[in-house]
Amino acid sequence: MKTRFRLLPLFALAAGAASGQEVSVYGSTLAQLWKSETPGFDKATYAPATQFLGIDALNLGTERLSLHLFGWGMADLADQSRYNGANGSKTQGDLSFGYLQYRFPTANAELKAGRFSVNQAVGIEQVDGLSARADLRGGFTVSAFAGQPVLYKNPLQTGHEKNDYAFQRNWIAGARIGLRVPKVGEFGLSYLQDGQNAAKDLPRPSETDYTRRQVGLDLRISPVAAFDLSGRTVFDVAKHPETPAGETKPSNIAEHDYQVSVRPTDLFALTGTVTERNYRAFYAGTNLHSLFNQHEKGKFSAYGAGLVFGTAAKLQVTADFRHTKREIYGEANRFGVDAKWAVAGTKIVAGAGIHQVSAPDAAASPDPESLRYGTSHSEARLWAMWETGKLSFSGDGIYYKFKDSTNPNLYGKDAMFELVVSAGYQATPEFKVAGDLAYGANAFAKSETRGLLRLEYRFGGPAAKGGKK
C-alpha cells in the first residue's frame, strides 16, 4: 500500500522526463499455468500472471542525472493460489528499485536517492534512502548509504511481534572504505548498522532481535592475472546479553569465506574455497528465527575445490567437490563433473552434469528415539540450447535419485525429475516471445505440468549491450 504511494511521484517524474529525454522501457510479461496431481488431493490449477517493468530515463536536464525504476506485480487468475500473498490476497508486487542517480564525470562518483539495493557492506540490502560512492586519490574508494530499510513483515507475526520488527529496524546505514594497491589488489573495511532499538530496550522486552551491527573485512589479492585470492571476514559487533555461566560464549565472527584461484593458462584453472559460519553472528537480523536458528549448536564449516579444463568457447569440463560440516547434522560430501560444449560456427550450446551427495542420516525430530532417514542422493542434468535465425530452442532435464526411500520427505518416492523445453521467437529487435513447458514428478506431485508464456520487450534507449540491461 505504502509502496504504491511512494511510487506515484516517481512515475510522475518518469512521465515528465518522457517528454524530451532518452527514455527506455523494458520488461516482460509472464503468464504461467500450473497443474499438479497429488495423490489424495484434487488436481489443482494455478494461473499467476506476472508483469515486470523497468524504466530508464537518461539526461534529465543534465546528462549526469538519470532515473531508474523497476518493479513487478502478480495476480493469480485461477481460484486457488499456489501461495497467497501476505494477507491471503491474490495479488502482490514490489518496487524492486526506483532511484534518481547523479553521476560525476570523474572518479566514478555517484549519488543515488530513492529505493535501491546496495551490496557494498556486509550483505545485500534494499534501502529507501541515499547512497554515494567515489574513487579517491591514492587508490582509496569510499561508499556509504543511509535510510530506511525496506521491511518484509512476516504475516505470522502478530500483535507486538509485528510492531517490534518495525520498531527495531528503524533505520539502516552502512559504509565501506577500500584501498587499491597496484600489483597487489584491494582491501576493504565496512560497517553496517541495521536498526538501533535493541530488543532488550523495547517497552516490552522482546526475545527476538532483528537488528544488526557488523564489521566486514574484504580482500582481493591478484598480483598477476593467473592468481586470485579473495574473500571476507564479517564480525558481529552488536551487544549481546551475558552468556549464562557454564555455557560457551558464541563466537562473534559471523563468517570467514575465502576463495583462491590459480589459472596458469586459459585452458586450466584450479579453485579452492573455505568457509566458516557461526550461527548467532551469521544469522543476525533474520526475520525467520525458526528456520535460521541463532541458537543452533556448534558452527558450520565447509571447504571445496574445483578444476576447470578448456574454455567456454569450445569444450569446458568442470569437476567440483565440497565438504560441509554442520555440527547438529554431520559431515556431507558433494562431488561431480559438469561439461559444457559449444559447437563452433553454429549456435548450439549443450551441457551435462552428474553429482553425488553422500550425507549422514537425519533425525525426523530432535527426539533421539525418532526415526532416522538418509539424505544421500545422486543428481544428473542434461541441457541444450539452439538458436537459428529468429528462432531459439532449449531443453533442460534434471533427475534426482535418493538412496533411502524411507525418508519421510519423499512420500515413498525415491526419484524426482523435471524436464523443461522452451521455444522462442525474436519477432523484432525490441520484441521476443517464448513459451516454456515443464513436466515433472516429485515427492509432492505424481505429476506436475507447468506452462509459461514469456513476452520480453525493450523500447527506446541505446541498443542493448553487454549483459543486455
Added chain:
Amino acid sequence: MSGKGSLLTLLLALVLGTFAACGLLSPQASFARTHPEGLSAGRPLCSECHSNETMKGGFKTFASFDHTPSFVGNHRSQAIQDSASCATCHAPAFCTDCHGGKVAMSPSVKLGDRPDRISPHRGSYLSLHRLEARMDPTGCYKCHGRANNDKCAACHRRPQ
C-alpha cells in the same frame, strides 16, 4: 524516516561534498555509462579484447574479470569491490532476477529458457529442498534469511 536516519543521510551528502571540495576525488574519468562495445551471447572473457591491461583506476587486470566458472561462482567478492565496473554492463535489473527483498518467482522459472545461466536452485524446489538444505542452511540465509519469506514461514514456524 526517523530523525536519526535523515541526519545520517545529510551527513553522507556533506561528506561526499567535502571530498569533492577538498579535491580528494580521483581525477580519473568515470567509466562509460554503458560498455562501448557489443558482446556476443554468453559469458564474456574480458581478456579476449582487453588483453592483459589494467582496468582504469582499478589496479586490477581485465583478465581478473573474465567471466569464468570461478568468477561467476564467486561474483559476490567482485561485486563488493567493483560495483562501478559491473555497472558498465549490468543494470541492477539483471541482479534482481536472483537477488531482492521480494522476488516474484524462482530464478530457474524466470530464466526457464536459459539453461546455460546459473541458478541458486532448480527443479521443483519446494519438494527438493527438504532433502538438500540440511547440509547447508547458511547458504540459503543470504537470499531468504532477511527477505520476504512469508512463503517459507507457512511451514517453518517453530524452531526445529
